[in-house]
Amino acid sequence: MALLPIETNADTAPRRKAVELARRTLALIEAKTTDQAATVMEVPVDGYLDPDRFQRESAILFRERPVFAGFSGELTEPGQYKTIDLPGCPVVLVRQRDGSLRGFVNACRHRGARLVDGAGSVAGDTFSCPSHTWCYGLDGALSSMRAARTFGHIDPDSTRLRPVGVAEGWGVIFIRAASADHDLRELDVGALLGEELSEQFEHWGFGDLEFFGSRGFESAANWKLVLDTQLEPFLSTVHPSSLANMNYSDHATFDAHGAHALMGVARKSIGALAGMAEEEWDPLEHVQFTYVLFPNTVLTVAASHVEYVQVLPGREPARTAAVHAYFTPRGGRGSSDERHTERYNRSLRTLVDESARLAENIQHNLTARAVDRILVGRNEPAVQHQYRMYDEALQHYSGGLT
Ligand code: FES
Structure with a gap:
């Protein structure tokens, strides 16, 4: 069962x-501080505007x-x-x-039309263009074509749907669009996550x-700005009447795991642990895991x-398309459907009405070049880590670009 450990x-x-996250967060709250990066970072605004940079990031x-692509429970x-x-x-x-994916x-492979939209099930095991x-x-093989007798000869291999690398393990899916056939076997969830995150995900x-449930939403802002809003510890200003009511603002743990990262975000109830022996803690009730799966996914594990x-980058530097998806442990872990619906809608509101709009506000001024660089504070280590990893990647x- 999910969350059993x-x-x-x-x-x-x-x-x-x-x-560990609960213990560290209690100490941060007590000391009125948060995990910090070594220095303040400056990011030039060209990173949000330059079409060449945008194309390189996209490619x-x-x-x-590889990028995170969802949970196995979306495709059962x-x-x-x-x-x-x-x-x-x-x-x-x-x-x-x-059972494979x-x-x-x-x-x-005829004229390039999009085969399907959204999510669903194909009738008769067949994608029909x-x-x-x-x-x-x-399996992606062409099974029939209209007017085959008069179409003319074509190489069967050239009519197969182009494969994309897929790795699935521990209920998590990664994909790599540029995978050539010989790369597909090399995509491994454990290797993609690294040792410590693998132990947790396992x-x-x-x-x-x-x-x-899931829903897509858009923002007229660069994808990095939209992601930044998920990584800042400033809940009391960005989400004053939603997340800040439940979670501590300005006190979060940060751990880098290769390009990925993990933040620990404390609920306001965490003070209840202070007088208890650690063996008696139910820590997930008071601290949530916020994984940042490089380059673009924030995965939150809470008690419920x-x-x-x-x-995801949209069609131009100042366009983002994002997806939010919500999952429940089998059996609900004590939450009713109504409670889950409430949480699901609250998450959407914070993303669509607060985070995406804030990113647009910033993008507007960056596009106008009202500033020439933005600052990322020592108290935003997850944001800094992302920018370092973007540049490093x-x-x-050194390969060619697809
Ligand atoms: S584009 Fe013609 S059948 Fe798909």
């Missing part, structure tokens, strides 16, 4: 980490490198699919009859999560639910 107080990586961060039945629009590469993931470029009804099996029970926000990439 925390519930049973078993000595597992998530529980040990939850106790290197989102097509050449054969023929069930979901689409993800990586910049410059629409992707469709589909569950196979043997495959990914393809969501483009017909809405344009001229070329049909594809779940025990969270994400594979047992039930999909509750798990949710993620996947931020872009600078060290």
Whole structure:
């Protein structure tokens, strides 16, 4: 069952980490501080405006490198699919009859029409192109085409849907759009997460999560600004009447895990732990795990639910398309559907009405070049880490671009 290690107080990586996060957060609150970076960072505004930088980010961060693509619970039945629009590469993931997961470029090999939108199930295990009804099996092979007798000869290999690298493990899915066939086997969730996060993900029970709901939203701001709003500890100013009512503002732990990161965000109830022996703690009731899966996903594990926000570049530097998805532990862990609906809607409100609008406000002034750089404080270590990792990935990439 999802979140079991925390519930049973078993000595597992998530529980040990939850106790550590709770202990560290209590100390930060007591000392009236937060985890800090070494120095204040300056980020030039060109990073949010320059079309060449935007194209490199889209290609290197989102097509050449693996990105988080969701939870297994979104695709449980054969023929069930979901689409993800990586910049410059629409992707469709589909569950196979043997339980495995495959990914393809969501483009017909005839004239390139988009095969499916959103999420759903394909009828008769067949993707039927809405344009001229070329049909594809779940394995991506062309199964039938209209007027085949008169179309003329074509190489069968050239009509298969183009594969996308997929890795699935512990209920988590990653994709790599630029994967050539020989790369597909090399994509491994454990290797992508690194040792310490793997130990936690292995025990969270994400594979047992039930999909509750998801929604896309857009922002007229650069994708990095939209993501930044998820990583700041300034809840009392950005989300004064929503998240700040429940969680501590300005006191968060930060740990880098390679390009990824983990923030611990304390609920206001955490003071209840202060007088208790750690063995008696149910720490997840008082501190939530906020994973930042490089380059674009914020994955939150709370006592009652798990949710993620996947931020994707839109068609130009000042456009973002994002997806929020919410999951419940099987059995609900004591929460009714009404409570989950309330939390789901609250998350959406904070994302759409608060975070995305704040990012637009900032983008507006950056576009006008009202400032020539932005500042990221020592008290925003997760934001700083992201910017360092963006630059590192872009600078060290030496391959060709798809
Ligand atoms: S574009 Fe798909 S059948 Fe023509």
